[in-house]
Amino acid sequence: MAALLIGNVGTLGDPEAMAEYRAKVGSTLALHGGGFVIRNGTFEVLEGIWRPDHxxxxxxxxxxxxxxWYRSPEYREIVPLRAGTHMDLILVEGQAV
Known part of the structure; x- marks a missing residue:
């Protein structure tokens, strides 16, 4: 079954460190068969109160x-770059249609 990770970056810690994190995270995803489907996408809330930032x-x-990927040494190595940054990350698994 296919899986999606949906992430929201809220309040930033160190903007320079987050820029480095963003530059490196894509290659860690690729090592485990993953990649961005949407990055920094625009959105419109149609129902509810969730207001993502990024x-x-x-x-x-x-x-x-x-x-x-989430547990990999490659990803774990760059996680400290986002110290002080609020991040929500959820995993959704299901049948691709």
Missing amino acids: LSVMGFPSAEQAHR
Whole structure:
């Protein structure tokens, strides 16, 4: 089953460190079969109260591969670059249609 990671970056810690994180994260995704579907996408709230700040969607062939990426040494190495930055990240798995 396909898997999507939906991320929202809120309040930034160090903008320069986050710029470095953003420059490096794509290559860590690719190592595990993933990549950006939408990066910094614009959005319109049609229902509810969720108001993301900086929304991205990443795709993986499976939730297992998404988990491998999230736990990988390559990704863990760049996580400290986002220190002080608020981030929400959810994993959604389902059948692609």
